[in-house]
Amino acid sequence: MNNLNRRLQTTLQQRFGETLDLPPDLPGAGDLLRIAEHRSHRRWATTPLPPELTRLLAACALSAPTKSYLQQVDIIDVRDAGQRAALAALTPTMPWLADAPALLVFCGNGRRFKRLFDRKGLPFTNDHLDSFFNCVVDASMVMMNFINAASAAGLVCCSISMLRNEAERLARILQLPQRVVPVAGLCIGYPSFEASALAPLQPRLPLRATFHVDRMGAADDDTAIDDFDARHVEARAASPGGAPNPRTWSAERTHQYATPQREDWGRFVRSQGFNLK
Ligand SMILES: Cc1cc2nc3c(=O)[nH]c(=O)nc-3n(C[C@H](O)[C@H](O)[C@H](O)COP(=O)(O)O)c2cc1C
CATH class of the missing domain: 3.40.109.10 (NADH Oxidase)
Structure with missing residues (x-):
């Protein structure tokens, strides 16, 4: 396996917690790697954008x-x-x-x-x-x-x-x-390339929860959530500057959405003239 393919496999392993099979003659591995390595960034170099x-x-x-x-x-x-x-x-x-x-x-x-x-x-x-x-x-x-x-x-x-x-x-x-x-x-x-500014790769739910063949089948795979929670905590603990006792994804997300948010969005959309019937 060439270097690019290996990096792609490792990145997807970190993202999904599984080793994906890569065809040996995979076309576009560089482009795929760029997509797979996506991160949201929140720290910027001062260089302006023309x-x-x-x-x-x-x-x-x-x-x-x-x-x-x-x-x-x-x-x-x-x-x-x-x-x-x-x-x-x-x-x-x-x-x-x-x-x-x-x-x-x-x-x-x-x-x-x-x-x-x-x-x-x-x-x-x-x-x-x-x-x-x-x-x-x-x-x-x-x-x-x-x-x-x-x-x-x-x-x-x-x-x-x-x-x-x-x-x-x-x-x-x-x-x-x-x-x-x-x-x-x-x-x-x-x-920004300061070490503290580098955004970590955020894991995603296992593919068995989000990628389906032919039909969805079992709707609530709680084991997938539990596995992901464990992987999320591991990734948070390993990320530079991460919290000492990271919470699970389930805990973080339910905490974030424990209070009502954007309750007036529907009213706003209607007031902009959209008919939502
Ligand atoms: C539609 C959308 C809205 C988002 N809004 C915010 C936001 O308001 N503030 C923020 O810091 N990140 C925002 N994000 C970034 C997500 O928090 C981020 O994609 C998620 O945590 C996964 O991290 P990653 O993109 O680095 O993989 C948003 C992402 C999307 C797709």
């Missing part, structure tokens, strides 16, 4: 597939210092947003599609939940494509959904028109 590079990466990202060729995504590159400060004020516990060399907001845009009908004086016959869902799916795909494009260009990213905690304020700051919703922010920069 705006034309952000625009180039956005063009690559917006080349993603798009549901029914509807192109229901807009990206806002927040460059103005006042605008950046206003967004940073929405995420005071996440200084990595304020510090990031660049910040984008990915939006689902259901407006243009409806306007095609309005301009022709036609009734908008598909005004229901699916219209909202489709533009959010498209925006998610474009954001993931941006993360991959940025990674190919030597950049690192962190998605930020916390911006949506105060959706109305966010919509006002970005002057989002009706039928446009923010899906997530994305901080971008060059990685």
Whole structure:
């Protein structure tokens, strides 16, 4: 096995806790390794990001597939210092947003599609939940494509959904028109190579819980969660600067979501003009 394939196998072993079989003549192992090594980064080098590079990466990202060729995504590159400060004020516990060399907001845009009908004086016959869902799916795909494009260009990213905690304020700051919703922010920069800044590889649930052949079968495999909890604690304990007594994934996640969050999101989406029936 060549070096690249070995690194890919080791990375996926750390991620999923199992040794995957790799064909000896695997094509694209370098690209696969870059995808498998994904990490969200929250510390940045001070190197600025040229705006034309952000625009180039956005063009690559917006080349993603798009549901029914509807192109229901807009990206806002927040460059103005006042605008950046206003967004940073929405995420005071996440200084990595304020510090990031660049910040984008990915939006689902259901407006243009409806306007095609309005301009022709036609009734908008598909005004229901699916219209909202489709533009959010498209925006998610474009954001993931941006993360991959940025990674190919030597950049690192962190998605930020916390911006949506105060959706109305966010919509006002970005002057989002009706039928446009923010899906997530994305901080971008060059990685800081200080040892303490390196983001650890975060394990994922075992493939037996998330990858299925032909049908899903047993819905609640608690042993998969228990195995993952153990691997998560091990990874946390081994990561540099990690907590001395790491909690399980189950404990962390249920603690994070023990209090209600974004309860007004549905109301906000409706107030933006989406019909969720
Ligand atoms: C839609 C979305 C929203 C996210 N929002 C935030 C956020 O508000 N703040 C943050 O620090 N990380 C955020 N993240 C990053 C996740 O916390 C991260 O992906 C997860 O912990 C797994 O770590 P990894 O990406 O390094 O593998 C978000 C990720 C996604 C996909």
